Amino acid sequence: MIYEALSCITEEINNSLKRKLQINEDKVILCGLVNQDGSSAIQGENKVIITLINVEKEAAGMGAAKNNAGVFTATAAPVSINLYVLCAAYFSGNNYAEALRFLSFTIAFFQSKSIFSVQNTPSLDPGINKLAFEMESPGPDRLNSMWTTLGAKYMPSVLYKVRMLTFDDSIIKEYRPPIVGTVGNALPA
Structure with missing residues (x-):
């Protein structure tokens, strides 16, 4: 669900920039800053990087799950989290002014649209x-x-602090990649 949220937001910012600046290129990417070995994880230059830097449990509404009779249940209550998301302008040295310009565009985007829901963002995951x-x-x-x-x-x-995603066991889905047979090795039906 974290990936779905952040990839949707990245796409929304890109679509906004493409409309307003009349560009075709995605200038905003969802990416880590550094690989585990310390090398740069960023592919290319002149991009605004959206990266998750922290996940925090929402303090409001915490507590064990109780049923209507006030008895604790075996199922854990849904957990709500907040995300800390960094928007960093990764532009080459000669493009520092462009870095500031695109950072300004990003801030303006979130000032004009700080709340995302399925109603105002159809591509947002329905969960x-x-x-x-x-x-x-x-x-x-x-x-x-x-x-x-x-x-x-x-x-x-x-x-940015992003409030809040709620997790329960309904988001867990088994992923099974399709089985692909090779020519001459047909899989039994």
Whole structure:
């Protein structure tokens, strides 16, 4: 569900930029910043990177599941989480002004549309009730700590807290890839 939420938002920003700037290229990508070996995970340059930096359990409404009689049930209550999403402008040195421009476009996008639901975002997964984006303002110490923890060099960026995804066992689905037979090795029916 996290992937579905963030890929949908990435697509929404790209569609908005394509309409407003009359461009064909996707300028926003969903991507990590750094691979496990410390190398850059970003493919290409001159992009706005959307990356998940933290998942937090929502404090409101926490507690064990009780049935109507007030008895604790064996099934766990759904859990609601908040996501911390970083939007970083990864542009080459000669394009610093463009980095700031696209970061501004990203902020303007979330100012004009901070709530996403199936009603105003048809491509949003139907299992997601609502996503609400709130800009965070980390101070210099927290910002330095965040970039150090990420293992990346600072880029012009903005941090959003995304409220809230709710998880229960209904989102767990078994994935079975299709079985493909080779010529001459037909699979029994």
